[in-house]
Amino acid sequence: xIRSAGLCLSLAALMLSACGSEPAQPGNDAEDFAAxxxxxxxxxxxxxxxxxxxxxTPQIAQQLPGAAPGPFARGTLTDPASATCGAPLMGPFIGxxxxxxxxxxxxxxLGRTENLRFVAYGSAGNxxxxxxxxxLSIMLDAQNIIRDARCx
Numbered sequence: 001x002i003r004s005a006g007l008c009l010s011l012a013a014l015m016l017s018a019c020g021s022e023p024a025q026p027g028n029d030a031e032d033f034a035a036x037x038x039x040x041x042x043x044x045x046x047x048x049x050x051x052x053x054x055x056x057t058p059q060i061a062q063q064l065p066g067a068a069p070g071p072f073a074r075g076t077l078t079d080p081a082s083a084t085c086g087a088p089l090m091g092p093f094i095g096x097x098x099x100x101x102x103x104x105x106x107x108x109x110l111g112r113t114e115n116l117r118f119v120a121y122g123s124a125g126n127x128x129x130x131x132x133x134x135x136l137s138i139m140l141d142a143q144n145i146i147r148d149a150r151c152x
Contacts, residue, residue, distance in 0.1 A: 075129020090149035
């Protein structure tokens with residue numbers, strides 16, 4: 001009985017000492033952080049430079065025939081599929097004032113006035129670029145300057 005009481009006391013003391021201890025927390029220095037996120041390979045050997053990460057050179061697609069120069073935007077004059085509405089033909093008019101003379105030149109180049117609209121600044125929310133649509137939308141800025149041409 002005395003032996004079992006001593007054993008119980010020993011067990012109780014052991015459990016109490018374990019209650020106050022916390023698991024070791026990792027340090028907050030660079031080596032501990034690197035070990036947590038990347039393992040041992042994250043830290044180079046002393047005296048050696050770290051190896052650069054592998055990178056891929058970005059590839060830029062070749063401009064397709066019939067597209068206007070500039071970054072591709074679906075349905076705009078930089079989309080070769082937008083030839084259905086004549087948007088790529090509008091490149092020379094970008095940056096010009098959309099006065100009556102310019103509008104007449106555009107109509108002459110297109111060979112039509114139907115399915116042609118000039119979209120004033122602030123109303124572009126109604127234009128949905130669609131390269132398969134035969135309607136040509138000429139986008140104007142606040143000063144009535146032609147900024148883009150879109151099918152749809």
